[in-house]
Amino acid sequence: MQVLLVKRPSARNEPFADHWALPGGFIDLDRDADLEACAIRKLKEKTNVATPYLEQVGTWGNAERDPRGWSTTTVYFALIAADATALLAGGNATDVKWATVEGNRVRDKLAFDHTELLRAAVNRLRSKVEYTSLPAFLMPNEFTLTELQRVYEITLDRTLEKKAFRTRVLATDLLEEVPRRREGANRPAQLFKLKNRKRTVFFARALQRE
Amino acid sequence: MQVLLVKRPSARNEPFADHWALPGGFIDLDRDADLEACAIRKLKEKTNVATPYLEQVGTWGNAERDPRGWSTTTVYFALIAADATALLAGGNATDVKWATVEGNRVRDKLAFDHTELLRAAVNRLRSKVEYTSLPAFLMPNEFTLTELQRVYEITLDRTLEKKAFRTRVLATDLLEEVPRRREGANRPAQLFKLKNRKRTVFFARALQRE
DNA sequence: AGAATAGTGTCTCTAAGACAGTATGAT
DNA sequence: ATCATACTGTCTTAGAGACACTATTCT
Numbered sequence: 001m002q003v004l005l006v007k008r009p010s011a012r013n014e015p016f017a018d019h020w021a022l023p024g025g026f027i028d029l030d031r032d033a034d035l036e037a038c039a040i041r042k043l044k045e046k047t048n049v050a051t052p053y054l055e056q057v058g059t060w061g062n063a064e065r066d067p068r069g070w071s072t073t074t075v076y077f078a079l080i081a082a083d084a085t086a087l088l089a090g091g092n093a094t095d096v097k098w099a100t101v102e103g104n105r106v107r108d109k110l111a112f113d114h115t116e117l118l119r120a121a122v123n124r125l126r127s128k129v130e131y132t133s134l135p136a137f138l139m140p141n142e143f144t145l146t147e148l149q150r151v152y153e154i155t156l157d158r159t160l161e162k163k164a165f166r167t168r169v170l171a172t173d174l175l176e177e178v179p180r181r182r183e184g185a186n187r188p189a190q191l192f193k194l195k196n197r198k199r200t201v202f203f204a205r206a207l208q209r210e
Numbered sequence: 211m212q213v214l215l216v217k218r219p220s221a222r223n224e225p226f227a228d229h230w231a232l233p234g235g236f237i238d239l240d241r242d243a244d245l246e247a248c249a250i251r252k253l254k255e256k257t258n259v260a261t262p263y264l265e266q267v268g269t270w271g272n273a274e275r276d277p278r279g280w281s282t283t284t285v286y287f288a289l290i291a292a293d294a295t296a297l298l299a300g301g302n303a304t305d306v307k308w309a310t311v312e313g314n315r316v317r318d319k320l321a322f323d324h325t326e327l328l329r330a331a332v333n334r335l336r337s338k339v340e341y342t343s344l345p346a347f348l349m350p351n352e353f354t355l356t357e358l359q360r361v362y363e364i365t366l367d368r369t370l371e372k373k374a375f376r377t378r379v380l381a382t383d384l385l386e387e388v389p390r391r392r393e394g395a396n397r398p399a400q401l402f403k404l405k406n407r408k409r410t411v412f413f414a415r416a417l418q419r420e
Numbered sequence: 421a422g423a424a425t426a427g428t429g430t431c432t433c434t435a436a437g438a439c440a441g442t443a444t445g446a447t
Numbered sequence: 448a449t450c451a452t453a454c455t456g457t458c459t460t461a462g463a464g465a466c467a468c469t470a471t472t473c474t
Contacts, residue, residue, distance in 0.1 A: 027271070029280045034272035059269040059284045061237070062244035070239045074269045074282070131416075146453075163455075164436050171435085186452040187444040205415050205435065205462095206341075356426075373428075374463050381462085396425040397471035415435095415462065 001154050003118060004080075006046060007095035008111050015067045016111030020099070022118060024073065039076040046096055051078035052197060053137040057121045065113045073112075077121040079137035103157070129155050133174050133201040136194055144182050144189035145169065160207070174201045211364050213328060216256060217305035218321050225277045226321030230309070232328060234283065249286040256306055261288035262407060263347040267331045275323045283322075287331040289347035313367070339365045343384050343411040346404055354392050354399035355379065370417070384411045 005020040023046045025038075032038035036054065043051060054076055061072030099106040104122035105115060128134050135151045149165045169175060176195045181188035215230040233256045235248075242248035246264065253261060264286055271282030309316040314332035315325060338344050345361040359375045379385065386405045391398035 027280070029273070035269060035282065038271075056268050058266050059245060061284070063239070070237070072245065072282070072284070074271070144453085161437055161439090162453090163438085166454080168435075181445095183445080184452075185446050186450075187446090187454080189453055203435095204418075208414075208436065208461095354426085371464055371466090372426090373465085376427075378463080393472080394425075395473050396423075397427080397473090399426055413462095418463065 001101045002098040003101050003106060004043075004046060005097055005099050005106070005108065005110070007097075019111035020097075020106075020108040021111035022075075022114045023096075035074055036076070039074075039078075043078055047080065049080055051080055053079040053134065053200075055124070057117075057124050060113060060117060073117070075117050075121060077125060079125075079134060081138050081140055083140045126156060131203050131206040133169075133172070133203075136174065136201075139194070142178055142180065142191045142193050144191060146189060148192075156207075168203060172201045172203065211311045212308040213311055213316060214253075214256060215307055215309050215316070215318065215320075217307075229321035230307075230316075230318040231321035232285075232324045233306075245284055246286070249284075249288075253288055257290065259290055261290055263289040263344065263410075265334070267327075267334050270323060270327060283327070285327050285331060287335060289335075289344060291348050291350055293350045336366060341413050341416040343379075343382070343413075346384065346411075349404070352388055352390065352401045352403050354401060356399060358402075366417075378413060382411045382413065 004023055006023045008014060008016050008019050008021050010018045023042055025042050027035070027038050028041075032041060036056070039054060040051070043049070043054075057075040057077055059072055059074045061070070063070045065071060065073070099108060101118075101122060104119045104126075106118065109115075110118065125134065129152060135148065135155050138151050138155075139148060145166055146162075148169065149160055149162065152165070153159055173195055175192040178191045178193050180191045182191055214233055216233045218224060218226050218229045218231050220228045233252055235252050237245070237248050238251075242251060246266070249264060250261070253259070253264075267285040267287055269282055269284045271280070273280045275281060275283070309318060311328075311332060314329045314336075316328065319325075320328065335344065339362060345358065345365050348361050348365075349358060355376055356372075358379065359370055359372065362375070363369055383405055385402040388401045388403050390401045392401055
């Protein structure tokens with residue numbers, strides 16, 4: 001699991017110059033119809049990707065988070081499949097990268113309170129993965145059940161029991177078999193695709209905690 | 211279930227003059243340490259109550275929601291026990307009242323996009339009531355299991371099965387018996403109090419949907 | 421005794437977890 | 448045949464739901 005970071009400009013008067021930060025920026029009152037449109041625009045400027053999933057995490061506002069004074073930030077997270085990530089640098093950011101999420105943080109020291117914002121976003125994602133199909137938004141077009149389970153395991157940072165996982169997923173109408181198999185040095189695996197690339201499926205029960 | 215409303219001032223230049231609205235206002239950069247402090251302050255101005263539970267629902271921002279132009283509002287909901295509500299009028303609001311929530315709205319036509327904000331808050335509350343002890347924050351100091359169940363039923367707007375409800379609640383360490391009973395024209399009921407008036411208990415499973 | 425509400429016994433059902441077993445491909 | 452991974456059978460367990468039953472107070 002990785003998170004997109006952008007490098008802050010190095011100009012002396014910029015707060016947290018040269019630090020890595022979550023991608024973001026100010027609302028453009030003329031171009032942004034609403035907050036979500038602003039988030040989509042900012043993301044597209046960095047990745048050129050139309051995200052299949054975007055969720056508002058919350059809003060942080062206080063006097064300390066930005067040295068320039070009282071400010072608020074509304075945090076969204078997007079889920080982007082690994083095969084759809086062509087990065088673009090430019091704009092106010094001198095560099096862009098994907099950073100691996102370890103636990104619920106990243107090795108780099110982030111600008112502002114972004115470590116806290118990332119932590120909240122990862123926690124939100126994790127808790128929803130317990131009872132939804134959110135990881136499906138991270139899959140390429142066709143994938144095997146084992147691959148989907150692996151993505152669940154990566155986002156949750158723990159292993160899942162294979163039979164229970166498969167029964168659970170196949171009991172919903174999330175997936176659809178495609179008449180192809182993933183070949184390897186072993187028994188080939190059935191390939192699946194999402195029945196609906198927009199819809200989130202909610203499971204009846206959450207996975208067992210811990 | 212009721213929601214606190216305040217009446218907008220009647221001055222001609224005020225948007226939505228004389229309409230009922232959710233209580234709120236602008237951040238005071240000098241007095242409000244952060245967004246939550248602002249919410250607590252605004253609530254206290256109207257009810258003079260320190261809320262036992264406050265949760266951020268989300269942030270709405272666009273150019274249309276306020277005729278004065280682009281604006282954002284961060285919505286919080288508080289849960290306040292019915293026995294702790296001494297209302298105060300004053301400030302910018304000429305009147306204050308509790309309005310009954312029917313479905314996920316209120317009979318009055320609300321100012322701005324507050325009907326939508328209320329809908330979102332009620333939906334958030336409902337969905338969390340399915341798997342948490344949030345309604346416990348709406349209870350007076352001592353209460354019976356039947357009374358707690360009734361509050362669950364009111365917030366969820368559906369009946370629950372008595373035995374399942376009691377088993378579920380008593381299986382956690384949410385409650386503590388007190389050596390008193392609620393007397394009536396029938397068998398007296400055991401009284402309980404919360405073991406911890408701050409903590410939210412999360413149940414292993416959500417209640418069955420519908 | 422009867423009404424009313426409190427509280428329990430117990431069966432069913434669903435879905436998660438555990439884990440051993442079988443299946444099917446490549447080498 | 449062996450290895451590796453895919454996939455299944457089946458038992459256990461937790462907890463929700465249904466619903467009839469018993470318990471305890473008042474009038």
